[in-house]
C-alpha cells in the first residue's frame with residue numbers, strides 16, 4: 576500500500592483537486608514542452624484485433640465479452656487475422672494491437688502458433704496481450720510470468736499494451752474486476768516484461784467510483800515502476816464508457832475531469848516520455864484540447880475498436896481528418912512507429 580501521507584502525494588492530490596483547470600493545463604503543457612520541445616504531434620496507424628470475446632473475468636465495466644458457450648462468442652481464425660493485417664498494411668499501418676478475453680478453451684500453443692503465423696505470413700509489429708491476459712495464461716497453463724513472456728517473445732511478441740490497468744488500487748479492482756490480475760500483479764507483469772526487454776504502454780481507466788486519491792496512487796505506482804525499469808513508452812487515460820455495462824449507474828465522466836486527469840498524469844508521471852490523447856472516447860475536439868493538457872501524441876488511427884464501441888462510444892476519423900485536427904491545434908502531424916520513432920512522411 577502506497578503511503579498517502581507524504582508531502583509529495585498530498586501536493587499532487589491538492590493540485591488535482593484544487594488547481595484551476597487552466598493552471599493545471601499550463602503545468603502539464605510545461606512538462607510536455609520540456610520533454611518534447613518540437614512543435615510536433617505524433618500518431619500511429621494501427622488496428623485493434625480482438626482475437627476472442629469469450630471471457631471468464633466478468634469485469635463489471637465490460638460490454639464486449641461473452642461468457643463461454645454464449646451464441647455470440649467467437650475466436651478469430653488465423654486467416655481472418657491475417658486478412659485484417661493485410662487490410663491494415665494497405666492503409667500504411669505499422670502495428671497490430673491484439674487483445675482478447677480470458678478464454679479458457681484456447682490452449683497456449685494456439686497463441687504461440689498465432690504469433691509465428693503472423694510473423695511468417697504477415698510480418699508486422701505485434702503489440703499484444705495485456706498484463707491481465709499474461710497473468711491469465713500463467714494461471715491457466717501452470718507457468719510463471721517469466722516463462723509465459725519468454726515463450727511469447729520467442730514466437731514473435733514485440734511489445735505489450737497497457738490494457739486492463741484500470742485503477743491500480745486493489746480495493747477498486749475488488750469491486751469492479753475481482754477475477755482479473757490484481758494491482759500488484761499487473762505491475763509485476765509489466766516489471767518482468769521490461770526486464771526481459773519488452774517495451775509496454777500503461778493506461779488508466781477512471782470513473783469507476785474511485786476517489787481522487789486512488790487516481791493519484793495509480794499514477795505514483797506507475798511512476799515508481801518506471802523509475803526502476805524505464806520500460807513504459809506511453810501513458811493513456813480515458814474515462815469509463817458505462818453504457819450497456821453493470822456500471823451504467825455511475826454515468827459518464829465530463830470532459831473537464833478528463834482534461835484535469837490527463838494533465839495531472841503528465842505532471843506526476845513525468846518519467847514516461849509520451850502521453851496519448853484519447854479522442855476515441857472523448858471525441859476529436861476534446862482530443863485537440865488535450866494536446867495542450869499534456870498529450871504529445873494523438874494515438875492511433877484505429878481501423879477497428881470493439882471494446883469501447885461495444886459500450887456505445889464510436890468516434891471514428893479518417894487519416895486526413897486526423898492530420899487536419901493536429902494541424903488546426905497548432906502542431907505538425909507526424910506518423911510514427913510503435914517505438915515513437917518517426918516514419919518518413921512520403922511513405
Ligand code: SF4
Pocket residue numbers: 630631632633634637638639640675676677707755
Ligand atoms: S475487460 Fe477484458 S478481461 Fe474484463 S471482462 Fe472484458 S474482455 Fe474480459
